[in-house]
Amino acid sequence: MAIQIAPSLLAADLANLAAAAAAVPGADWLHVDVMDNHFVPNLTLGLPVVESLARAAQQPLDCHLMIADPDRWAVGYVEAGAASVTFHIEAATAPVRLARELRTHGARAGLAVRPATDIEPYEDLLSELDMVLVMTVEPGFGGQSFLDVCLPKVARARAMLDRHGGDIWLQVDGGVSLDTIERCAEAGADVFVAGSAVFGADDPAAVVEALRGLATGMSDDTR
Ligand code: DX5
Ligand code: ZN
Numbered sequence: 001m002a003i004q005i006a007p008s009l010l011a012a013d014l015a016n017l018a019a020a021a022a023a024v025p026g027a028d029w030l031h032v033d034v035m036d037n038h039f040v041p042n043l044t045l046g047l048p049v050v051e052s053l054a055r056a057a058q059q060p061l062d063c064h065l066m067i068a069d070p071d072r073w074a075v076g077y078v079e080a081g082a083a084s085v086t087f088h089i090e091a092a093t094a095p096v097r098l099a100r101e102l103r104t105h106g107a108r109a110g111l112a113v114r115p116a117t118d119i120e121p122y123e124d125l126l127s128e129l130d131m132v133l134v135m136t137v138e139p140g141f142g143g144q145s146f147l148d149v150c151l152p153k154v155a156r157a158r159a160m161l162d163r164h165g166g167d168i169w170l171q172v173d174g175g176v177s178l179d180t181i182e183r184c185a186e187a188g189a190d191v192f193v194a195g196s197a198v199f200g201a202d203d204p205a206a207v208v209e210a211l212r213g214l215a216t217g218m219s220d221d222t223r
Pocket of ligand 2: 008031032033064173193
């Protein structure tokens with residue numbers, strides 16, 4: 001799987017989302033953090049903004065739902081134009097049904113785990129999924145320090161996905177930067193979310209390519 005870079009708009013100027021999208025033309029995805037002030041102690045944006053952004057942006061949208069009751073709301077994000085929708089296993093009531101609904105509506109289905117949530121209990125769900133997201137910070141805020149303690153889980157997730165076969169992507173999100181992306185790639189991640197590292201830089205497009213270069217250099221090409 002080729003390395004993919006997904007800049008997180010949370011670190012962009014939220015009054016100029018279309019301009020932020022245009023500033024990273026080489027990004028594979030735009031990562032959109034939806035927070036509801038219930039699942040996480042922060043509030044960001046929701047369906048109407050995603051709908052407008054899907055019309056305004058060239059890149060496909062990767063919606064990361066940090067919300068309570070994704071069973072009720074997630075499909076709405078597909079209808080709003082998201083090409084990938086990731087829900088948290090800690091919040092979902094019926095993850096298999098939810099993943100199937102996402103796929104039926106035409107999106108990729110992602111399952112996310114917080115830093116303290118194991119991934120192994122969900123091995124049997126992999127056939128229902130297109131992506132696993134291992135959080136490398138506690139979800140809720142951008143600009144936090146990368147948690148190295150999550151790297152063994154990234155490696156275990158990689159081994160699990162390889163055992164399973166197929167083409168399920170392994171995403172990392174939180175504190176991913178020019179300093180930390182190589183560790184993530186070495187552990188086996190292939191989709192990298194970066195917020196402040198990209199939009200906090202003077203040249204966001206150049207950082208996207210620099211991140212891609214570092215991750216590609218560390219990844220195992222035989223995969
Ligand atoms: C955190 C969000 C991340 C965040 C990443 O809860 O899920 O996507 O925007 O931001 P950085 O890269 O600054 O840690
Ligand atoms: Zn995110």
